[in-house]
Amino acid sequence: MSSEQHENLLSIQRVTKLYPGIKAVNDLSLDIRRGEIHIIVGENGAGKSTLVKIIAGLIRQNSGDMLFEGANYSPASVLDAQKAGINMIHQELNLMQDRTVAQNVFVSREPIKNRLHVVDTKKMNSDCNKILKELGLDFDASMLIKDLSIAQQQMVEVAKAVSRENKLLIMDEPTSSLTQKEIDHLFTITRLLKSQGTSIIYISHRMQELMEIGDRITVMRDGALIATKDIAEISMPEIIKMMVGRKIENVYSRTKTTAGREVLSVTNLTGLRFRNVSINAREGEIIGIAGLIGAGRTEFAKAIYGKDPIENGEIVFCGKKISKRNYITKNAVDFGISFIPEDRKAEGFFTGMSIKTNMMEASWRFLFRNRIIKNGIMNKMAENGVTRLSIATPTIDKNVSELSGGNQQKVIIAKWLVHESKLFIFDEPTRGIDVGARAEIYSVIDALAMKGGAILMISSDLPELLGMADRIYVMKDGEVCGEVCRDTPDFTQEKVLSIAIGETKTA
């Protein structure tokens, strides 16, 4: 018993974290040993990030305990975690662009010269250079962050974490913006830290890398721990199998439709975060777009919707070529393209305004008679939307912010119904929506397809994609890496996920 305690640096005991509608982490227990590199994998939304955020003191669990070096550990803030020796390298960069490397690495811990609190820049720079050298980085501590490449900036984040005293270092997808050379480099650093006795928790989607450096691997799914294994004992297909083993709930309603005319045809579209994407969608079809976070799915959708710039390639909508120049969202709306965004609160509706106003947002031009808004028409249209989508509300004047996530999503969909769109782009249509409301959203999507609309559905929820889509395009690193069709043997979670991870390629 006592020897085991000694071996475990961090012991997570039955930790649960609840978010409205979901258990992000569900009764999870896990031990991190001293000096090991512990990999955590799982699909998008499996709860990996939530778990490490709890460990790093960014959020607090609802129940469960943690033991760190045998003592009770419950950090109230990031500072508490840092004091204990737990640091985290975040997925996104959080650096002061116009300051030097040293100023960033030592922020809030600047060495001072005298009682006037004058910062000892010389010492700070030389200390920082020492760390950079240790990490084998070839830029100087006095360089400005904005003059570094993104990959170098990511390495500054690493230096920042490494410069503190570390017993446990958490890396949350640190390689997402690194090139192969820098990834190799990061691994060298990781091994170096390990050899110095630091434990490392490493979250990543890049499976090959993990097999290379990890000691043990934990697979998470739906907030729960599926298995923890020694890397040597497990193979890639086994890991993928464990990741996707989600049961498919019977909430999907997909009516078989025959695809009609082509609505959307995209050829070799290239934009900021995606390259050479070619897809097409016909009337009555639901097209799924799968991929991991950062694969460029949302950016691609936003380009079709005229929100992000298009650099190259062609979009043909209902037989009409869309000119790249001056293509803006208003054109997209006028053509009949609707976008239901992932972040409802920020992009989907006007918080604090009524259902009625929100529904009319894209349709003002139908409401005017002689340049005056006709309240009667507006009310009729809004009432119509509420009944068609059975939105649970006593009145169309209710504030959308007071509705549940599912009903808010319906309001956003209703907005486009009023508008008679041809193409509906759904970005994560059921994120944060509970199961009951999800079923209703699915039937709305199905109904849209039955009425001849083409649906583009971006989702990280594989069962949802497989349950609804006729065809699924899988994106990875900004490119379409594969397409799987319903009623073929490839139409499985395993297949889609292994393409998204880069394990297999289809033509």
Place this chain on the structure above:
Amino acid sequence: MNDIFKKIPGLMWGSLLMILFFVIFAPNYTNQRNIINILQNSAIIIIVSMGMGITILSGQIDMSIGGVMTASAVISAMYIAHIQEPTVTDILSTFLIGIGVGGVFGFLNGLLIAKYKFNYWLVTFAMMSIAYGIAQVVTQGKVISGFSKSFRNVTTFSLGNIPMVVYIAVLVSLFMFFLTYKTKFGMHIYAVGASEKCAAQSGIRVDKVRFVIYLLSGLLSGFGGVLLVSKTNFASANVASGQEFTAMANVIIGGISFDGGKGGLLGAFAGSIILTAILNGLQLMGLSNYWQQVFTGIFILMIIIIDVVSQRVKKTKNTRRVYKNA
């Protein structure tokens, strides 16, 4: 050397070109008297621009600067106006009163914004209105003027042909440079401005830093108010109206960005002199005062355009680089 050139914001080069134009074409522009005139006219705005500079560096803004200057000016003027032959103590008290008035406003700004987390725009805007209002109430719409020579000498006495107010501005600026470039507190202003979240996660007491920033800005505005009375020999309820906008213009011309954490007070210092010099040049060229505001506005627009466009280009480049390498 190359580094220094890179560090100077693009617009500064345009401004310097414009000044060169005046040097060649404006009558008497390089005349010693005119140069001293420019320095004298920029001195007080330099001091308050330091306050504006640190608030903008920290990612926020202090809109109450002009109002606080005015309130400080009229209250200290009321005090000194009654004294015919002021002693050193009297003059010192006048300054303490003015700085104190500024301190009170700064304290309130800091308290409401840093501690109670109210919106900085609304708070400093309200404070601006209160300060201007107090000045109106105190003066009852009258102009206070005619102060003793000794009080006026604090700013107007010439040492080597250069009036005292210029020396004072330089001293205050040096202090502020030291504070922002050299001390831990200065580093923290940048950190808070660049990313409040990041600063807090690194262990910086964001509320404390913000409080001190607003307090400092208030104190500097208060000081600027008294100096203004001493220099212009009058005080009224609109003696410093609109100064917050001039200070803002100076700070932006100097390359401090509204994003926070970008630029430095050296820029605010240079920006103050440049804007004053340009307005002075326009005046010498025979352009009426009424045009000055138009030019200030055009200037700010130019900066925004240069700033925003260059950032957009860089952002696009960076994103693409990552995905090309992938």
